Amino acid sequence: MAQNFKELGLSNGLIKGLNELGIVTPTAIQAEVIPLLLEGKTHLVGQAQTGTGKTAAYGLPILEQVNPKQKSIQVLILCPTRELSQQVAKQLFRFTKYTDKIFTEAVYGGEKIDIQIKNLSRPTHIVVATPGRLIDLLNRKAIDLSQVETVVLDEADEMLSMGFKQQLDEILGFVRDVGNKWLFSATMPHGIKQIVNEHMNADAHRIQISRDVVNKNIDHKFLQCDETEKLPILLNFLKSKGGERGIIFCKTKTATAKLAKQLVAKNIAAEALQGDMLQKERDKVMRAFKNESLRLLVATDIAARGLDVQDLTFVIHYQMPDQEEYYTHRSGRTARAGKEGLSLALVTSKELRILRNYEKALGIGFGEIKSR
Structure with a gap:
């Protein structure tokens, strides 16, 4: 397994930011996933529990691939809860201390939608969203996903057990032709298998970080x-x-x-x-x-x-x-x-x-x- 992030192919600016945060040795999922996602367009199904470092596993390749000069939403990350959305957005921000400015906006229920619409009018490269709030924004035509190149479903089984299956199908319908689709889930219930079969390539990479790890x-x-x-x-x-x-x-x-x-x-x-x-x-x-x-x-x-x-x-x-x-x-x-x-x-x-x-x-x- 890779001993450091340089071996995984990350750029010096991100590595410097990680070092400052005390993140030096990749976790099992980071070592497996990061080189794969840096290679080019791919569909990935990753099975790993919370606390295994999966935000960095998908977040670092995203930050390498976003074009800061392109003032449009290039990445959509879907999360089950407000807390996780805020946390993912905060973590991505912390990783970019020594890179070009990449702007992330978190949108979720429980906060006035008008404020979030106003925030989205600023240059935004990455949107982290809960499914319900994203559907509201799409219905109001307040968000443009036409330039999205990467879609991440984080804690997909949580979103499913919270009753978001219909919203996920609808959102994935908006971004049907996206080249990068990455799904992460702690468990693989029937509903997750349905999403994988309906919305991802048949040859999607599958990585499971074993339970004992x-x-x-x-x-x-x-x-x-x-x-x-x-x-x-x-x-x-x-x-x-x-x-x-x-x-x-x-x-x-x-x-x-x-x-x-x-x-x-x-x-x-x-x-x-x-x-x-x-x-x-x-x-x-x-x-x-x-x-x-x-x-x-x-x-x-x-x-x-x-x-x-x-x-x-x-x-x-x-x-x-x-x-x-x-x-x-x-x-x-x-x-x-x-x-x-x-x-x-x-x-x-x-x-x-x-x-x-x-x-x-x-x-x-x-x-x-x-x-x-």
């Missing part, structure tokens, strides 16, 4: 207990972890709100994050979590989509998820960027059966912790 830094543990024992066990665990930060997952909004209240009552800095929060409420919680004035998020699977917060040392499954890909996404919130992390499931005897199924399906070995 992704999950080698995550320690998967479980503790069997009765439902009534979960809260005291959780409190003991949090006490043992000092000030370390993490996310606790529940299946429903009601369970999330209840658990967050119980933790706050014990003087633990926690907040609930669930799907039907107003955007400004969600932003307020995420700001507090990112600036570390908040230690814990208690979240539903839907609410946690697209989150990217560094330095989380643990994820707790207070209730086991219904689908194995949810377990994968939850666990992937810890052990980011080469760090180690713990994924701990608190399971009743009924939930233990689910855990054993995931163990087989995902190829994970769960270690048991005995309650004292």
Whole structure:
């Protein structure tokens, strides 16, 4: 595997910017994907979990290929959530400190569309968008995709599980003849295979970063207990972890709100994050979590989509998820960027059966912790 980004074919300006950010050694997906995408027009299906460095894997080739002198949108990146859109745009900006100015605009729901339309009237080379907001802009004829040469679907399975299949089909219809189509997904459910079959070349490159590479830094543990024992066990665990930060997952909004209240009552800095929060409420919680004035998020699977917060040392499954890909996404919130992390499931005897199924399906070995 390549030891540095020069070996992958990146230009000196980008490498200088990466060095300054402390990004020196390519991750597995970057080493595989970057040389391929730099070669020329290609269709790519990449399977990799969150936290494996895929934004740089597609972002760096994009920045090499954009023509800064051409004042039109050349790249469209689709993301499931506002947070991920903002994060991708910010990361692309940080990479270009020592290159020609390349302008990226993020557009998403929850903000006034008029402001975004005004922003798009400035020279823009790359647009990072959520599917719903992009459809709104297309319907208003407020965005021109006629010069787009590269389309990226980031966290495609997330977009699908959020109900964006119809919008994705419609958007991909607008950019049917684009030479570069790159899709990234942690899992490959039927709906993703449909998108690949309908909108990408039959000879699209397929790269899968194997699960053991992704999950080698995550320690998967479980503790069997009765439902009534979960809260005291959780409190003991949090006490043992000092000030370390993490996310606790529940299946429903009601369970999330209840658990967050119980933790706050014990003087633990926690907040609930669930799907039907107003955007400004969600932003307020995420700001507090990112600036570390908040230690814990208690979240539903839907609410946690697209989150990217560094330095989380643990994820707790207070209730086991219904689908194995949810377990994968939850666990992937810890052990980011080469760090180690713990994924701990608190399971009743009924939930233990689910855990054993995931163990087989995902190829994970769960270690048991005995309650004292």
